[in-house]
Structures are given as C-alpha cells and as structure tokens.
Amino acid sequence: MCAPEATNLSMHKQLPFCTLKKQSLNMEILSKIATNDKHGENSPYFDGWKAYERNPFHLTKNPQGVIQMGLAENQLCFDLIEEWIRNNPKASICTPEGVHQFRDIANFQDYHGLQDFRNGMANFMSKVRGGRVRFDPDRILMSGGATGANELIMFCLADPGDAFMVPTPYYPAFVRDLCWRTGVQLIPVHCDSSNNFKITLPALEEAYQKAKEEKINVKGLIITNPSNPLGTTLDKDTLKSLVSFTNQKNIHLVCDEIYAATVFNTPSYVSVSEVIQEMENCRKELIHVICSLSKDMGFPGFRVGIVYSFNDTVVNCGRKMSSFGLVSSQTQHMLASMLLDENFVTKFLEESSRRLAERHDKFVKGLEEVNITRFPSNAGLFCWMNLKGLLEEQSFESELKLWRVIIHEVKINVSPGSSFNCSEPGWFRVCFANMDDETVDVALKRIRAFVGKEGTKKPLGFKRWRPNLRLSFSSSKFDHETVLSPHSPIPTSPLVRAT
C-alpha cells in the first residue's frame, strides 16, 4: 500500500477555486516525473484507506466503523512524553520559560543542525543499540523524515537508471522514496516463508546476476532492520554476510533502522553499526544507516529523518542536500532537550518496549484463539499474519478478494502482502500499536466472528481451513520449522519455492 503514511484521501477531491476555468494546459508541459505513476498513489490498495476515511471507527461515536490497522504508528507512550513536556517548559520556545531563546532558534538555519540536537540524536541512537555503539554527532545528517532520508541517500549513491537491490517483502512506499525523483530502480531479492523469509546469499547472487545480464548497474543493497512488514530483526551472522556480500561486490549497503527501538523481545537488536565494529577489513565507506523518530518515539509529524553515513564524501554532500528537508529548529531544540535527558530516554525505551510486548502478546493471543498464525516476530508495530488458509486459492487475486472482504465485511483496514511485493499470497500486515486496548478488543472480536463464519464454509475444491490443521508452534518463538508448504496438496504450489 503505497504512501500509507503521509496521505489523506481527500486528494481525490476536486480543487475548487473562485472562477477558475477548466484547465486546458497541455499536459506535456509537465515533467515525466510529474506525470508518471511512481508516487504510488494510483494503486488499488487505496480501497482500504478510502473505506476507513469514509467510515472511521470510534469507540463511542462510531463503533461500527472501519478500524485502521494499516498504519504503522506507535501510540503507546504519549503519556510519558506529555509528562516530560509538562515538566520541561524550557524545551519549548513558546513558553514563558523558554521564549528568551526564541529569536536565536527561529533564526538558526545552519544545515549542520543544532549541536545539542545532534548530540541528543547520537545519544539516543546509541542507547537504542544498548550502548554497544557510539555515534559521531558530526556524521548525523537531517532530512524530511525517513522518507526524505531514504531519497537523499539514493541521490548521493546512485544515478538515474542505476539500481538498488531490496529484499521482499518490503515497505511499499520505497518505490516512491527511492525511485520517484531519483530515477533509481529497485531489484527485488526474493525471500519467502519456506525458510522464514531469510535473505540468503543465493537469492542475493541471483538478483545481482540477473541485473548484470540485463546490463543494469547495481549500486547497492537496501535492507530494513527490524523488518517492515515482517517485524523481525536480523541476526549477526546474516548481517555480517550482507556486509561481506556488498563489500565484495563493491556496492553500498543502506540499512533502514527506523524500527530499531520497537524491539520488544529477544533476540536483542543487532545494528549494522555494531557488526562493522567487529569486522576487520570491512569497508566502512560503503555503509549507511537511516534513522528516524517516527516509529521509535511516535513523532511522525515532526519529520525527523537522519542519514548516518560512514563515508565522508556522502556526509559532506548529504549535508548540503539536507537543505531541502531540514528539521524545524523549533523541533530540533525541543528534541535536543528531551534526548539529552538520559534518565528519560532510558525510562522511555524500557517502558515502550514493555508496552509493545504486552500489546503484541495480547493481539497474537487473540489471533491464536481462532487459529490464525503469524510470522513470529520480536519487533515492529505490526504482525505479519498468515491467512493462507482463508484463501479460495493460493493466488494474488484471491488475496485481494479476501482483503476486500476484510475491509468491507470485517471492517478492518489491513495491508495485503502483495502490496509489499511479497512473492507468495496469503500474508497480511496488521498494525496494533496505533490504537487503545479497547479498540484492539473490538478488532479481535470481529476477527473471531469472521473466522468462525469462514470455518463453516465449504467452498468447492479449495483448501479449507480446518480448525485442527494448526501450524506447529513451539513455545520458543524462534523454532523455525513452521510454514505450510510441506502440507500443501498442490504440487506446484507457489509456496514451495527453491532457494
């Protein structure tokens, strides 16, 4: 589902204006970028958003409305932040306590960013990684949210026509962020449930070689760790192999770590920045990290995107480019205070993690009660739900059909796996951190009711979801033997995929 974050469906509204006559300007007069589809908003997945917009759920005012579970937002810890704000009026330049700093802050447009802000970010980033890495504030570049940061790093690393490899399934808006104005193309690296969506060296090689054969210039690999939509973190060995692979191919490695502080369970988080500390002969100048406060702290509105590069030239050029998307100095100033408050940050991260775990567990338990399984995860603001058993047939058409049923009958907006370029149908991402407990209860109730109904249907010739056909689920969340393929009656099922 492209552009899930920063859109509002009223974009389709007719633009009214006084006596403006019908627009007759020849459309060739706009650029190719302006007239192509890479902004991603013409995709069919907008049905879900439209349904929500038309009929948004509200616990008391509209309890029959559509529940928004397609938006990866972190709303669990605002009370902690609000308390901090109340106790720290100096952090705002609008309060009586803080207004004496107004003019200096309002006047500050240096693209280096406020020193305190950079120090605060470096501090935060380090804490999120358990203090196992120290970040240099002088390598911290700002940009317009992670959206801006991802685009910026592409502008620095790749020319129009060049390519970046990206493991599937991936965040749908990568097409807009990485490709739209940059002219870069994406090469998917296929991962699937047969081996728990692991990013394997053969898959990487296959994607790389295919690109080479088509004379496409591959400039790098971009990974998201923790993963959106899977909600899992990469283990150290995999990370090392990715660093080695990219080093060896002489290409860049961009690690989108914007969900780093949403890890709520073991295994604990390993960032690429830690891994490269341990690798001798690693070419750091090929490594770049993307951070943000949108997911970790729940501040998407503040547009805090960070590019952290180990490459000096990228830092220098990226800093100049950040002019196009600097963080408001008012916001930098407030966040500097907050992020430099060590006690607060420690407390926040611990509590956030605890609440996410709690919310995750509650939701997953609810799903399990109706035999819906999900990909075991230890991070993120969502579950990667397995609804293969509810598909009429194992196809993307069926997936979309099921999705429409979920939106219009169950009245929950979820994101179908195909929108994430997932190579196998039946997966759905469902967000659980953007609502209160009561709403979660309503959602689970609706899901229970729906699955209960579906369980009694007897569709012709289709694999039926039988209540006793449970995926094996050991108590250790990371016993990776699950998945359907060995049980599939269809010999050429797309589920069985050689890697």
Added chain:
Amino acid sequence: MGIEIEQPCVQLSKVAVSETHGEDSPYFAGWKAYDENPYDELTNPSGVIQMGLAENQVSFDLLEKYLEEHSEASTWGKGAPGFRENALFQDYHGLKSFRTAMASFMEQIRGGRAKFDPERVVLTAGATAANELLTFIIANPGEALLVPTPYYPGFDRDLRWRTGVNIVPIHCDSSNNFQITPEALEAAYKEAEEKNTRVKGVLITNPSNPLGATIQRRVLENILDFVTRKNIHLVSDEIYSGSVFSSSEFVSVAEILESRGYKNSERVHIVYSLSKDLGLPGFRVGTIYSYNDKVVTTARRMSSFTLISSQTQHLLASMLSDKSFTEKYIKTNRERLRKRYQMMVEGLKSVGIECLKGNAGLFCWMNLSPLLENKATREGELELWNAILHEVKLNISPGSSCHCSEPGWFRVCFANMSEQTLDVALDRIRSFMERIRKY
C-alpha cells in the same frame, strides 16, 4: 613481496560529486572569514561584520511579545493537550488551520488585492525545497528555466543540482535599472534554442533578490504574455513580498491573474516563505501556490519529502490566524525595514556611493563600479571584494556571485544586525572611501 591491489573506489552518484551545490565558489571565502573572526559589539568590535546574509532580525520583538501573550495557544498548553494528535499528524495536506492562515497572510500582504484559496497551498520545508520541487514538476533533466540576472546564488543549487535542469540567464543591466525587457526574454529563449535546450519556464523573484526592488506592473504583464505565447510556465518567487517598504508598490502576479479573470493561469505558480518576512528561517516554512490542479496534486505528493514539522505548523497557525497581530506586524515590519534601508542608503550616499533605487527586501544593491576604473572586470570586482572583506572587514556579496553581467555591483544586507552595528559598518565604509580618495 606482496602485490598491492588497489581497492576500486565505489562511485557515488554524479550528483554527489558534482559542484552544482555551488559551495566551492570563491565567495564562500567571505563566509569563512566571518566564521573565523565574527564581529561582536562587546567582545570583538574589530571582527568581520556579516552583511552577506539576507536575514530579517528587525521584528523579533513583535513575535516574542505575541508568544508571551499567547503562550497557551501556541504551545500545547498546560496539560499538553493536543500534543499527541499533533505529533502524529503527517498528512501532506498540512494542518488545515495553518494552510488557511497562510492563505490569509498572503492576502494581507497584498493588501487584499488578490485572493488565495487554502486548497491550493502546498507546504514544503522552506522555499529552497519549494523551488526545487516545482522544478522537478515542470522540467525534465536537460531542459531549462530562464532566470533574470542578477539572481540569488542559491538558485544554482536549488533549481539545477538534483533536478538536472539548466538555468539560462535573462540578461538585465543598469541601463534601465535592471528591468526585464521583452528583448532580453526573447534573447534568452533564443540562446536556449540554439543550444538545443528546451525551455520549460521562466522563474522571477519579485521583489528581487539581490536588487531589492519590486517588478513593475507592465513588466509583469509582459512576462505573462511571453510565457503564454511560448506555452511555458511562470514561477514567481515572492518570498520578500512582506518586506516591501510601502504596500502599494508591490504588484503580485496573483493580482494580474485576478484582473485577467484567471485566463491562462494554469501555467503560473507562486513560491512563498516565512523566512524573510517573519524572520523565521530556522522553522523551514515554504509554500507553493499553484493555479494548476495537476501541479497542486503532484506537488502535494512530492512534499512528502519535505513536510513542515507539525509542531511548527501548530505554532504558526495560531499566530498567523490572529489578524490583528498580522496586520500590526506587517505594517511595523515594513516601516522598520524602510528606515534601515534609508539609513544604509543615506550613509552610503554621504561618501559618494550610489545604490539602485530600491523599495523592498533586506539589502541594497550597491554600485562600486566607479571604484573599478580600468579594472571593470569580474577579476577587478573580486579584487575589490577581497579588499572590502579583509581591510574593511565587511562580508558583502559580489555581483558576480549573483551572475550579474556588469562588474562592480554588490549586495549589502542591513536587516540582520542592530542599528549600532549598522553604524559601525557605515563608519568603516566611510574610512575606506576616505583612504581610497587619498590615493
């Protein structure tokens, strides 16, 4: 005895290694000199005075007063209510209250002579982003925008760097006070044609930076007719519109369109910002106002890369919807800038230095060509500039950095300092001129 194999250096993009960001130009030495030895009234009275930065610092007290009187409205209040909704708000349409306030503010600046529809306001993080974004929308790599000289040096970066679009200058000179003539427009268009470069639009700055003057009505009408004939776009960067010393002297392209019943208006787009008029460059508040539906929709989508912090939108929505505050601010700001301008221009006149007759902006366009004598070249100008930087200890902007075709002109900013500092600067210029006269 090993063989050393050189590691291939991984290429960055062409954009990354190009110099189109413009920061390697010689005039950045001025910034360095200032950074190394910045003037301070008390602690470093012999330091370099920064007169190369077009910032508006004359009206902060008005903003501070507003905040002191309305701190509840502009913060999240005592209980921080509304914080959560604000922190989550990332809709690229922007806060409706803010867009409405911006539209209304833009109307007030134009004395109500043009109406602005909040639905056509697109928000970006600064005019820097707005100009780049519009360029991405109206031109393809390799195509061109026509821009009158002299122009803001940052355009080289904003319009060209990541977009791959070219700038073809529309030459203007002092023979007619640097006004844009129909002949100059045609000549620029022809120059592009001869280079096999397709022209997609004209970008003007009104009031002009660095000239510090508004564009006359009939010149605007000519430009509009020109772009209509050629079927290209017009971008009017009006970020200094609130800094016109007298409201009646500014004509916005919006007024002309209104008077023409919006005929052919779909090719026109206005850029605005609060960095100059309100002195808030740190807040990154830019807007695009387009009369073209497709441009509005596309610009809005593209603004995802450069949204304004919702915290800042919230603060400014409250401030700018207070009509009595904005009326007073606009009026007072104009008056103070006018006074500064007069002080500057009279001070220069008293030592024989003429400026272009200006009526807007945060700077004046100073003519030092008489000092160049037989060195009326770009090199001569840079030599003089160096002397001013290192002997007079003033950082001013040489015309060549603004692509001015006539050597000897300099942009001097006067609104980014106290009156006392301006006095010191004028004193230094006085002594410098006396020294020169002796030789």
